[in-house]
Amino acid sequence: MQAGIYFVFLVLPTAYIFDRLFQEEEDVLLEPFDYERLKTDLKNSLYGQHIASEVVLKAVSGFMTDKRPSKPLVLSFHGGTGVGKNHVSNIIARNIYKKGENMKHVHVFMSEHHFPHKEQVETYKTQLKQWIRGNVSSFPRSMFVFDEMDKMNPGLIDVIKHYLGYYPQLDGVSFRKAIFIFLSNAGGNVINKVVLGSRRDGEEREQLQMNSRDMETNIFKDVFGDRNSGFWHSTLIDAHLIDHFIPFLPLEYRHVHQCVLAEMAALNITANDGLADRVARDMPYFPPEEKIFSVKGCKSVKQKLLHTERD
The missing domain is CATH 3.40.50.300 (P-loop containing nucleotide triphosphate hydrolases)
Incomplete structure (x- = not known):
């Protein structure tokens, strides 16, 4: 019986120490x-x-x-x-x-x-x-x-x-x-x-x-x-x-326009609705007869923006 009690006494502090170490690392690495x-x-x-x-x-x-x-x-x-x-x-x-x-x-x-x-x-x-x-x-x-x-x-x-x-x-x-x-x-x-x-x-x-x-x-x-x-x-x-x-729903022109403006901000380009409009409208849309949704969503918006800005 005493040996069993002694065993528990040794194990519990060890588990506690590991829990504390994990918690301290989380506190350092995680955002509240x-x-x-x-x-x-x-x-x-x-x-x-x-x-x-x-x-x-x-x-x-x-x-x-x-x-x-x-x-x-x-x-x-x-x-x-x-x-x-x-x-x-x-x-x-x-x-x-x-x-x-x-x-x-x-x-x-x-x-x-x-x-x-x-x-x-x-x-x-x-x-x-x-x-x-x-x-x-x-x-x-x-x-x-x-x-x-x-x-x-x-x-x-x-x-x-x-x-x-x-x-x-x-x-x-x-x-x-x-x-x-x-x-x-x-x-x-x-x-x-x-x-x-x-x-x-x-x-x-x-x-x-x-x-x-x-x-x-x-x-x-x-x-x-x-x-x-x-x-x-x-x-x-x-x-x-x-x-x-x-x-994740397909994106419309208005959403692509928002993506372009966000990319401008990320690239420190002065906000320009006209430029954002040209970039957004230059993206391919579907269905072919209605052209409602962006085929590529906001993918390649950055490349399209940089290309259009240089033109």
Whole structure:
């Protein structure tokens, strides 16, 4: 009995010391979480994405203010090119970490860049396991962003899935404070159809919500129903571990115009509505007969701006 008591006496202080060390490191590296700051950042620097803003604000705020989350936060962003998926990942990072997306604990993976060779998938799986486990064990508030998820090998998706559940610990490491964000163009066509149909029916864009016209359900079906997608071949669909499927709507001229003005400010170019108008109108739009939505969203706005300014 005395030996047992002695054992507990030794272990508890050790666990306490590690908890204190993690907490002290978090205090140094993390921003004090501020709901209003994140809300303002989303409002001022994200254009045309009212649904994403609302869901991200609630999800991230709830997670960051929960001292004992039951699982990692898992968000899946869906939509076309240049609509703000990467941008929102950066907004989240800069509202959590003092160095924002440049923080060493923010890890970004692009499937075709980091995992290009199918014949090396077993090596990639081992490396990915070691990378996720190693980084979370050293800093529990780590953030992982996986771009091009629809192009990722299903075996790699299943490796990630391993760390997304409600387990108190896996191999001695708790992943409950980590954040995983998946970025994908999958579901983009469904989202575009919903927004276009709503517009043609005379509805205001801002009236659209997650459940409008079964958008969330149809995104889910589109993402996991595509037999050519890594999502379909993985077991992630059966595990129900993604907390939110978040649609990013196609951008209209007015949103691209806002992107141009923001890029001017970032480049220290004097605000010029006429120049912003020319740049925004020079972007390609769809459908061909109506030209409502930007084909590339705000992607390549910077290059277009610099080219137009020189003309």
